[in-house]
Structure formats: C-alpha cells, structure tokens
Amino acid sequence: MAEPAARETVLETRKLGRLFGGLAAVQDVSLTVERGRVHAIVGPNGAGKTTLINLLSGDLKPSAGTVGYEGRDITGWPAHRVARLGIGRSYQKTNIFRDFTAFENCRLAAQARLPRLSLLRPAAGHRDVTEQAAHALELCGLAERRDTRAASMSYGEQRQLELAMMLATGPQLLLLDEPLAGMGPEESARVLDLLRRLAAGHTMVMIEHDMDAVFSIADEITVMVNGSVLASGTPAEIRANKAVQDAYLGEEAPE
Amino acid sequence: MPHHPRIALALLALGAVFLAVFPLWGDTFYIRFIARIMIFALFAMSLDLLVGYAGLVSLGHAAFFGLAVYVVAGLVNKAGVTSAFVLLPAALGAAAIAAAAIGWISIRTTGVYFIMITLALAQMVYYFFHDQKEWGGTDGMNIDSKPTVMLGDLKLFDFYDRVQFYYLALGCLVAAFVLLTVILRSPFGHTLVGIRANEGRMRALGYDVQRYKLIAFVIAGTLAGLAGFLEAARATFATPAHLGWHESGHVLMIVILGGMGTLFGPILGAFVMLLMEDYFATLTERWLLIMGVFVILVVMLLPDGIAGVLRRVGRLGRRGAGDG
Amino acid sequence: MTAHNRRRFIKQAGAGMGLAAAASFVPTRFAIGQKAKIKLGLMLPYSGTYAALGHNITDAMKMRINEGGGKLGGREIEYVQLDDESAPPKGKDNASRLLVRDKCDILVGTVHSGVALAMAQVAKEENKFLVIPNAGAVDLTRKNCSAKLFRTSFSNWQPAFPCGDVALKDGHKTAVIMTWKYPAGFESAQGFKDSFTKGGGKIIKEILPDFPSVEFQAGLTEIAALKPDCVYVFFAGAGALKFMKDYDAAGLKARIQLYGPGFLTDGVYKQAGSAAEGIKTTLHYADDIDTPINKKFRAAFKDQTKRDADVYAVQGYDTGTFLLQGLAAVQGDVGADKALIKAWEGIKIDSPRGTFTLSKSHEPIQDIYLRQVYSGDEKLLGIAHKALADPGTGCTMA
C-alpha cells in the first residue's frame, strides 16, 4: 500500500450530531479521514454508526456540526449532490434494483455521471457509460453474471453487485456500511480481497463488525459508543486502548 | 424500459393497419368517434409515463388536458386567433407551464400525498374556469372556429375535414408513442424506472430525483396538452368538466385497464373503455352501475390490465411452442 | 334503435380488427319520401341530476303527439332516444350521433344549457332543425340564434324580468341579489335587475356563492347586515330547498321578502314546509292555472305517468304541439326548410300555460305568472307580465 508522501485531509466532520425526537443518535463526532486511507468505524449495535454514514452521505441532515469534503463545507447537502462530488456509498441492507440485470444496475449507476440529461439517445448507445458499468462488474467479479436478473443472484453476489454499483459511479471516497455482513467465509474472503484492491485507489470509510477483517485492512479505526466517539487511532493504538477494552469487551461478537 | 411483448406488437400493428384504412369505409360519425378514442389514447399514454414509469400517481392529469382546450377556446373566441401555428404552441406552452407549477409543488411529496395534492391543485384550476363568467362558466362554450393552417393563401390542412383530422389524430398518437418509447429507452427513461423502484438509492447514486420527476411531469402534462388541443379542434367545445377530477379518474382507469407501464396498454385501454361505455349507455340508463362494477372487477382481478393478460397469453403460447 | 346500431358497430369494429369481412358495413339509409318514417332524435337526460326533467319532457311530448294521432304530417314517427347524461363534453358527439349516424330529421333537446349550446352548433353545422324543450341559456336565442333553432320553453331572463316589477309594486326600493355563480344565475339576475333598476329600484349587492355549493351562511349574514327591502335569489333543486330553510332559520324570512323565479320553489316547496311560506316567484307556468286545457293536461299526465305534471312536462307537451302543427303545415316534408320555418315562425300554441306565439328570435312570447306559497300550497296570484318576449339582443338570423 503506497502511503502518500504528505497526509491530506479528504473528509472532516466537526462536532457532528443528529437528534431523533430528542434522542441523540450521533453526538459531537469529529473525524478526520485522510486521502488513500481506510478508516474503519466500529462499535456495538445502536452506536450510531449507520446514522453517521447517513450524515456523511447526505441521506440525513445533521442537527449540529459540520461536514467538510475536499476543503468544501457540504453540511446539509442533499444526497445526490454529495454523490456527485465523488462520494459513493453502499448499504448494509442490500439496496439494488431487483428487476434489472446486473449490468443494467451498473449502467444505471454509471449514467448518473452523465454531464447532461439525455432523453433521446438510447441508454445502450452511451459507450463510455456501458464501458464503465462493464468495468465495475468485472472488478467485482461479476462479469459472467452480467445478464442475470439481480433478484435471482445469490446473496453474496448481490452484495458484490451493491459494491459494483457504487464503483460504477466512479467515486473517490467510498462509504461502506458493513460490506461483509451476512456472508459466508468464502464470499467474505473474496470481498475482503476486493476491498484491498480498491483501497489502492480510493479513500474508504467503512463500518464493519468483523474485527479480523477490520484489523487486517484498516489504517485508522474509530470506536463509537452511544453515538459518541470513544477512541480513534491506528489499529495498534486501538488494540492497546484501555477504555476500548473496558467498553467493548464481550460485545465484540457481531450481531 | 418498455419491453413490448410480441403479441402486443402484433396486435398494435394490426390495429394500426385497421386504423389507417378505417376511413376508407367507416361512416363519418365513427370517423369522428374513433378520432376521439385516439385522442384519449394519447391522453392516457401521457399519464402512463407518470403512473407506469415514474411511479407518480397523479389524480389531476385532466387539468392539463382541459387547460389546453380552454387556451384554444380563449384565443379563438376572445382574440380571434385561429392559426394552428399560434394555437398549438400556446396550448402546449400553457399545459407545460401549468405542469411545471403544479409539478413543482406536488413532487415534494410522494405516495398518497402526491395523489391528494395533484387532485386538489387540479381542482383549483377547475374552479378557476368554473367561475369565469366570460368563459361560459359551468355551461362551457362553443369554440367559434376550428384551427386553420394557412401558408399565405394556401390551405395546408383542413381541420373541418373529418378524414384529414382523423389522420392527424392518428399521426399524433403514433408520434407520441414513438417519442415516449425513445425517451423510455434513453438514460432518462431508465432513471425514471429506477426512481420508481428505489428513490433513495437513486439519490445515493447521484441522481437529482426531483429534477427527473419534474421533467417527467412536464413532458406528460405537455402531451396531455396536445391531446387537449386535438380535442378542442375536434369537438370545438370547452367545458369545466374537461378538467374535473372525474375526468382524471376516468383517464387513470383507462391506463389501468390497458395495463400501466406498457405505453401500448393505454391505447388498448382507451379503445376498450370508450367503446364499452358507449355500448353500456345504450343498454340501460343505469349504465354507470355497470361501469362501477366493471371498474372494481378490473381492480380486483386484472391489476395488470389487458397488457397483463396479453403477456400471460404470450408466455403460455411460447411455453406451448417450446413443449411441442 | 340506437342500441342495435351500436352493437352492430362494435361487432363490425371487432371484425375489422381481425381483418374479417369488413365490407358488409353499410350505413343505414332512408329513402326520403312521404311514406318513410320521420326520425325524431330525443337527446335528453335520462340519468343523473336532471333525469326527472328528461323523463317528464319526453313523456309529455309523446303523450301530446299521441293525442294528435301519433303521426307528424301524416308520417309515422321513429323515436331515437339518447341519454345525454347532462355531460357537456359528450354533447357534440351525442348530437352528431343522432344527426349524422342515425340521420334524424329533427333533433329535440335538452335540459342542460351547456349541452344545448353544443347541440345548437352541431345542428347548425349539419343544417338540421333543433327544438329546445328546456335549456334556458339566453345565448341560444340571442347570439347563437339561427333559422332552424326553436325554443319552446323560456330564456333564463324571461321569468326573472317581471319579478323586478313585482318587487317594485310591493313597495320595495332596495334589493340584494343572491345566485349561484353560474350562467343561469347571472342571466336570471340580469332579468330582475333590468326591470327593478329601470323602475327606480336599487341593487345594493350581488352575492354569488359558487355552484353547486350549498353553504349559504356567509351570504345570509351579509344580507342581514345590509338590510335590503327585498332579496331576489336564483337557486334550484337541492340548493333551493336548503336556501329557503337557511333563510328562514336565519330569521330573515319574516323581515325581508324573498323573490325568485319559479324554479326556486318548483318541486321543493312542500319539502321546505313553513320555510317556503310567503315566498313570491314568477314563472311561465303555475300548477293551478284555471283553464280547461291545463286541467285536462294535468289529469292526463297523471293518468299516464302516475306523476304530477310540472313546468317541464308542460314544455314537453308544448314541444309535441309544436311538432304536430309545424309538420302538418308541410305535410310531413322536413326537407321543405323554408315552408317549415315559416310555419313555425307563425305558430300559435294553445298550451296549459296559456296561448303563446314565437318571437323573431324563435322564443315564446308568453305570459309570466306570479305565484306565492301560502298555507303549504303554491297559489297563482295573477299575471305578472302579459305576453313577454325575450329581447333577443344580438340575434341575427342568417
């Protein structure tokens, strides 16, 4: 993994918070994500990890604090504008178009980056879009499943398709919500391998319950409990952190 | 993404041939009547873009249809303009602007809110014309002249000629069908279908969902305006009933009967529905009772409409062929 | 009948779709001659709000024609009946169905003014006769009048005009007008205004609730605040009934005399009970006109239909007379346009409502009666205006 010479902040949150009917799901979260690094977020269920991702992706608007991306304040931007900045996200619950084929799913994702509305040219005729979609499929190992309806794919394949769709939009920053959730060991290893390859060219923020995977891939780990950051640091620092051990021991087992 | 089943395409082609030759032997009343059906088919098809593809169930679609009728009526009767070169753009423009305004408010909501809001906003347009003393109010008004198409002194097209008008309506229907098919095969069309399936995901992919919905709403409204222009030219009569919610419900029923999300379904739906109404009306004064029962039966038993039946027949046929 | 033709069409269309023998479609044609039947197209509401009116008009008209021998000018009659549903959007199609497809010789209809306006234009385009047995839109015999269009009923202006004089004669100087915001309301209000202001009365305000809303409270409060000498209203059916009850309940009836055209009380005053007591209305008919022809007509109608005759039945009955006399004059030759128009323009009809003739704009010149509800019955007080004709403003017969 090539470390960039100078560390450069890509994504930064300050005192980010979100209330749900008076209840703080996320509170005072300040994060710094640097270019090219894999930043994992771990914590028990209900720690506010997914809410945090939703705040970063624009799916939710924060109640407090700011989000900055590439030096720009993007607090409260709607999801589609955030996405167009080059922030891609995947979902914990598979979120694909079940009636479309794998390729159509990716093409739909890829054409989101078309500069202008295209009403009259057939979708199949946008060469760059179709190439990008095919490339994403191949990257995720789904090239052979190209014309399979998404609904009839296996669960693991659907998870891979989920990633492929995200990649088809050509993002620089990936927000991954439990990319390994619910997978068997074999599929899990395959996807982890894919993530490693992706890490070469992307900055990643990743929620994951599989601690082995987290420690094997992350450059930086943030531990969240009850909506707040408990600790943040390199895997080695986190491993050694007393507070993390106290709070987190015994809850490590995923779901 | 319209995948027209083969049996539907065959039927469509056959129907098109029938429609193309009908004026050769049909009497003038039926030429006029079928022109009306084709106008409603166009109207229903425009709604199908919203309901069947974008997932926007509008219960106020008649507002754009009726508005176009009134624009023609107003320009002809009050300003003495009869040139189709003015009337057509004015009718389409008014429908498009109204669709943009109503759409802009409505698309902030989804589902049942959307249904109710389109209904209520369309009623606002309805009451506007309903209360206009100068425009005939509830009585409506005759439109003094049909549109004219003149190039200098040369009459290019005669709206009074029923056969010519019939082919104009047919041409518009075919053109709209082709246009919508092209649009639905474009990235824009795919995007609409994606929005209907999973709006949140489309946002996360970077789609400005609201913009797409609004554009679809305006396209559909403008096509409804085209249907309204044709109806104004055909019937030369403007009445608030053209924009009421019963008309909106009626055209929605045509879409469902034919099969939404198919484009060709609404065409079949318009023929079946209007011919049937015409037939029932002669059977009994209580024909609305029959229509009510019919509507409920379709909703309960044929949610995919005639197109769904055709699809099933087509699939059976293919399976049968495969077995043999 | 139409049902037959239509069924056949559907079958034909289906056959055509299947590219079967479509050539067998031959439109019905009649040899025009003395022996052939006269085709009378009846386009009236047989369903919906105005169904009762459509039935009364039809039944009374047929009754009258049968009294006259059941033939028109010696020719048998074929009635082609069509429910217009009081739906203006279908008006032109329905009219053209009767005139173009079914080749009716004369078109009769209808109740709803909007539909009638549509019919008038189709009849003019097809150069056919249209006889209107109810619809009161003034434009039909003013701006839209035409040589082959006749009305045997009234114009909205007509029953209203004498009402202003009545109010003046009763000593009133100021009036508030309240009507639905729709053409019939405007036209009726205009009639009242014309006579009331000409005689020195003053209209303080016009209150116009939207049609067909029956929420009158705001308007009643305005009336109470304005305190006019009298109030003129135009409502009909359910609206009329509710208005009379609300007006009474608001305590206004006892203080401010209520006037209206006869449509206000017709058919609903019994339902209104004491709320209708004392209301004065003007109309071209009154149930208790004391003439032999009216009594005979009412008895016969009751006998045939088991229903009480009303003004609509009278209009239907007179339409029957109108057809009988006109076609007798031309021996049933509907093609003899000029002769038939001349016969009809000079017609004199002995009607249950009294004898009337037609004006230059083909509109009855008729007596308008003053009626008042008292002791639960509507009584004829006298003639409010003798031989009144609609002004026919703007009518130029082409």
Added chain:
Amino acid sequence: MSLSYFLIQTLNGVQYGFLLFLVASGLTLVFGIMGVINLAHGAFYMVGAYLAWWFAEQTGSFVLALLLSLPVTVLLGLATERFAIRYLYARDHLYQVLFTYGLILILNELQRLLFGNDVHGLPIPAPLAGSIPLTEAQSYPIYRIFLSFTCIAVAAALYLLIQRTRLGMVIRAGSTHREMVSALGFDIARLFMVVFGLGVALAAFAGMIAAPVNTVYPGMGDHILIISFVVVVIGGIGSIKGAFVGAMVVGIADTFGRVLLPTGAGVVVYAVMALVLLWRPQGLFGRTV
C-alpha cells in the same frame, strides 16, 4: 366591517369548519392508520344522509333514524373492508383509488335506484328547532349550534380514544409499526376492519346529523369529498389534530373568501392549500414524507 358582523362571519366559518372536521376526520383516520385512500368517503357521507332521511320518514323520529342508520353504515364499512379493501393493502395506492372510484359510481347509482332523483329535506327535531336572535336582523339556528357541539364531542371522543385507550394505543402503534403490533399478538386484520368501519361511520354520521340543515340530494358526496381532501392535505394526512386545524382553516378561509373576494371565492381555499404546502409539503401536522 362592523365588529358584530365580523364575529358572526367568524362564527359561520367556525361552524362550517366543525362540519368539515367531522367528515375529514374519518378520511384522515383511515389513511393514517391503514394507509388507505378512500375516494368513496363522500359517497358514504351521502349514504348516511339518505339512510337518516329514509328512516326518519319511516319512523317519524330523527333520533330513531340516527340509531337505526348508524349500525347499517358501520356494517357497510366493515363489509367493504372485509370483502375488498383487505385485498388491496399490499398493492399500490393507485388500486385503492380506483377501487373506491368504482365504489362511488355504484353507490351513486344505487342511491338513485333505491331513493330516486328527488331532493329531500329533513325537518329539524322539535327541541332543536328555532333560532336565537343575534342582531336585530339575524338569528342563529339552534340546530347549527347543536351541530357544533356534536362535532366537538366527536373530536373529544376521538382524541380520548386514540390517546387514552388500549385500542388507541394499538391504533397509534399500528399506524407506525405494523409489524410490531402483529408481533405483540394483536390481530391487525381485525383492527383494520374496525378502523375502516369507524371511518365510514364518521362520514355517514356527518351526513346524518347535517341532513336537517343540508338537505339530501343525489351526488351530495362529491362536493364534500374534494373539500375534505383539502382539509386533510392542509392538516397533514393521518393526523386527527391536523384535520381539526385544517377544517378550521378551510371553514374560515372559505367564509371570508366569499365575503372579501366574492369573484374568486372558489379558488381561495385551494390557494390557501397551495401556500401551506409550499411551506410544509407534509401539511401542518403531518409526519415528514
């Protein structure tokens, strides 16, 4: 505008608002809890009015007519849910719209078939007849005041039912967490049947008690349906409180629209609605869409 005139007009508006609330509450209840959009709501209003009139004609007593017609309408509502609506929950709202549209056609025609085309008036029951003088020229019908109090009583009862009772708890939970309620062992199917029955009964009851001032006539449900929609949209779909506020807004806007803007009164209510929606697309008390 004098003060007393202003006050009386306000009273008119509020009184109209109460009546609108009674009709709209059933509509919003059925939507809020079941997610079903019922276009036939106005038709049920008409059914209530006709039944009340018919039973009153037969028995000579308005109270007896109410007691007889209310169960009939509840049964009608339950049956409609049981034999039709139930099969449409899983489907798009579109089908509910069309089904209830078909129901309007049927109910309207059945009404004509059974009761004819005539307009009917229902006499106000004797103890409530008469009026109270307000100004020297105007008095106010006692029955209208009674009507307002009835509406307040219904509003209060609905509030208590939903906020305070076990059924209400289930209803509130059902409206947000359908799965949770079934998981707790409640019979969702029966709950929905009851709610739909209640919604229909509310519409019909409004038709019944308004019949003496409103008259009974064919097609009377059409107009009230659209205005109820406006009320519900303004108030926020599914919110009883919203229906109440929305009804007041519409009642007052409509009344003063007639007084202050006589030429455009028909559009005033819709313009108010559009403004509210621009500000809050989910209505005044609606949950975020």
